[in-house]
Amino acid sequence: xxxxxxxxxxxxxxxxxxxxxxxxxxxxxxxxxxxxxxxxxxxxxxxxxxxxxxxxxxxxxxxxxxxxxxxxxxxxxxxxxxxxxxxxxxxxxxxxxxxxxxxxxxxxxxxxxxxxxxxxxxxxxxxxxxxxxxxxxxxxxxxxxxxxxxxxxxxxxxxxxxxxxxxxxxxxxxxxxxxxxxxxxxxxxxxxxxxxxxxxxxxxxxxxxxxxxxxxxxxxxxxxxxxxxxxxxxxxxxxxxxxxxxxxxxxxxxxxxxxxxxxxxxxxxxxxxxxxxxxxxxxxxxxxxxxxxxxxxxxxxxxxxxxxxxxxxxxxxxxxxxxxxxxxxxxxxxxxxxxxxxxxxxxxxxxxxxxxxxxxxxxxxxxxxxxxxxxxxxxxxxxxxxxxxxxxxxxxxxxxxxxxxxxxxxxxxxxxxxxxxxxxxxxxxxxxxxxxxxxxxxxxxxxxxxxxxxxxxxxxxxxxxxxxxxxxxxxxxxxxxxxxxxxxxxxxxxxxxxxxxxxxxxxxxxxxxxxxxxxxxxxxxxxxxxxxxxxxxxxxxxxxxxxxxxxxxxxxxxxxxxxxxxxxxxxxxxxxxxxxxxxxxxxxxxxxxxxxxxxxxxxxxx
Numbered sequence: 001x002x003x004x005x006x007x008x009x010x011x012x013x014x015x016x017x018x019x020x021x022x023x024x025x026x027x028x029x030x031x032x033x034x035x036x037x038x039x040x041x042x043x044x045x046x047x048x049x050x051x052x053x054x055x056x057x058x059x060x061x062x063x064x065x066x067x068x069x070x071x072x073x074x075x076x077x078x079x080x081x082x083x084x085x086x087x088x089x090x091x092x093x094x095x096x097x098x099x100x101x102x103x104x105x106x107x108x109x110x111x112x113x114x115x116x117x118x119x120x121x122x123x124x125x126x127x128x129x130x131x132x133x134x135x136x137x138x139x140x141x142x143x144x145x146x147x148x149x150x151x152x153x154x155x156x157x158x159x160x161x162x163x164x165x166x167x168x169x170x171x172x173x174x175x176x177x178x179x180x181x182x183x184x185x186x187x188x189x190x191x192x193x194x195x196x197x198x199x200x201x202x203x204x205x206x207x208x209x210x211x212x213x214x215x216x217x218x219x220x221x222x223x224x225x226x227x228x229x230x231x232x233x234x235x236x237x238x239x240x241x242x243x244x245x246x247x248x249x250x251x252x253x254x255x256x257x258x259x260x261x262x263x264x265x266x267x268x269x270x271x272x273x274x275x276x277x278x279x280x281x282x283x284x285x286x287x288x289x290x291x292x293x294x295x296x297x298x299x300x301x302x303x304x305x306x307x308x309x310x311x312x313x314x315x316x317x318x319x320x321x322x323x324x325x326x327x328x329x330x331x332x333x334x335x336x337x338x339x340x341x342x343x344x345x346x347x348x349x350x351x352x353x354x355x356x357x358x359x360x361x362x363x364x365x366x367x368x369x370x371x372x373x374x375x376x377x378x379x380x381x382x383x384x385x386x387x388x389x390x391x392x393x394x395x396x397x398x399x400x401x402x403x404x405x406x407x408x409x410x411x412x413x414x415x416x417x418x419x420x421x422x423x424x425x426x427x428x429x430x431x432x433x434x435x436x437x438x439x440x441x442x443x444x445x446x447x448x449x450x451x452x453x454x455x456x457x458x459x460x461x462x463x464x465x466x467x468x469x470x471x472x473x474x475x476x477x478x479x480x481x482x483x484x485x486x487x488x489x490x491x492x493x494x495x496x497x498x499x500x501x502x503x504x505x506x507x508x509x510x511x512x513x514x515x516x517x518x519x520x521x522x523x524x525x526x527x528x529x530x531x532x533x534x535x536x537x538x539x540x541x542x543x544x545x546x547x548x549x550x551x552x553x554x555x556x557x558x559x560x561x562x563x564x565x566x567x568x569x570x571x572x573x574x575x576x577x578x579x580x581x582x583x584x585x586x587x588x589x590x591x592x593x594x595x596x597x598x599x600x601x602x603x604x605x606x
């Protein structure tokens with residue numbers, strides 16, 4: 001796991017001046033004197049070799065030879081920087097032990113689903129579906145595809161025969177309960193199953209595609225819920241199988257769904273991953289950045305697909321990955337293209353991929369957004385999120401120049417707009433800032449929950465100011481919602497509350513937290529203030545993204561909604577000052593359209 005997560009180029013590059021040579025890297029060998037570079041690092045295969053002195057090895061070997069470390073010390077040093085905890089000799093990590101039943105249950109389910117798929121009678125419908133989609137048995141077995149029988153308790157009964165308790169199956173998201181049934185029942189029924197693995201290839205969850213006619217209200221695709229071992233926003237489907245191909249090709253293809261991934265890989269296009277949702281999250285983008293600095297986005301070309309494309313592109317830019325947009329023919333997706341014409345049908349489209357900012361400019365040009373002053377202001381609102389997201393300073397500089405040239409807005413005006421002071425909780429300039437944002441968010445939510453658990457009299461006031469959805473998705477939101485439901489009464493014992501596994505662990509941590517909250521009023525004001533401001537900026541970000549493909553009428557509605565949010569921010573001014581916030585210009589002004597109209601070259605006409 002440590003070797004998989006480690007970036008050999010990054011680690012060796014801290015000690016040796018590496019220069020790219022095609023897909024590999026070269027340098028003067030650190031192990032012998034030479035004038036011509038013969039030391040080569042091959043990231044796709046995870047090794048280095050000197051063709052002068054013959055030294056070779058992997059990332060551990062390099063540190064052992066270069067720094068004189070023992071093997072254990074080399075592993076621990078790299079593990080620390082890539083976030084892998086190495087247990088002490090003779091001890092198992094408590095977390096691994098606690099989650100072992102879940103991993104075993106999920107592994108059992110994966111094997112069960114695969115056996116059902118290849119059962120001559122049970123899996124016939126699923127196998128016919130795969131044949132129609134051009135997925136051969138070899139590919140299906142490679143990607144561990146399976147079938148969930150059209151029965152209510154097939155998996156549950158099979159697991160019971162192997163001693164796996166209902167409680168474990170429930171926590172792993174494999175079965176569920178309902179008020180309409182006395183007994184738990186299988187979550188996946190009559191579905192083609194796509195096992196989801198972590199980067200090491202260990203199965204942690206499942207996605208299921210409905211076969212035949214869906215029951216009323218049943219989704220076409222059904223995914224495992226969040227569990228202690230599966231966090232959707234931190235996993236990329238297919239990465240375990242694709243990571244070496246991504247290294248080898250120097251780029252990743254990003255598709256929308258499971259079938260797109262399997263279809264492309266089955267047709268020989270292996271450097272593919274899929275986010276487990278419409279758009280990529282920050283964590284997924286950071287994960288991908290360990291393997292490549294270039295990504296090609298193959299989303300649908302309709303309005304929803306374009307919104308997902310640009311949200312994904314912003315996440316990638318912030319992680320230091322350069323996103324290129326592949327424009328698919330209307331009505332086609334990657335799966336349909338390769339089914340008709342194989343990998344050759346996709347190649348010219350991949351070759352024609354363009355930078356995400358260029359794609360935005362194309363769309364705006366086609367929509368007539370550069371014909372008059374008013375629509376140029378709208379165009380700027382659509383372009384600025386991409387400029388803000390770019391963590392690479394050189395790329396960001398190119399973007400600013402392109403937008404200045406195309407819109408006529410002075411470069412210094414755009415740079416002032418991008419450099420407007422914004423609290424770190426809302427910055428998106430660099431991966432480090434985004435990581436700090438997440439840490440601050442978690443710390444703020446944790447502190448508020450700790451205070452409310454100790455002083456339940458504050459719950460009613462907190463409910464007036466902060467909604468559960470103002471907290472990030474996860475156990476903190478669930479625990480906060482439960483606190484609001486319980487109200488100000490201190491008689492209810494929180495340990496008796498019905499909570500998910502992650503929320504219960506968070507509750508236990510907070511109840512055992514020894515931290516002394518001597519100034520409860522200050523803690524309450526600070527945490528409530530931070531969450532309220534963050535919520536308003538998140539709403540502004542969502543409106544910006546929606547405006548990317550809005551028509552003129554909807555654009556006017558979005559503009560008014562954004563005005564209302566900025567008015568709310570201004571009304572918060574004196575209160576936020578009391579909370580210790582230093583208000584930036586952005587808190588005190590209208591949305592960016594108004595500011596650019598006042599400051600840019602268009603002001604003479606405005």
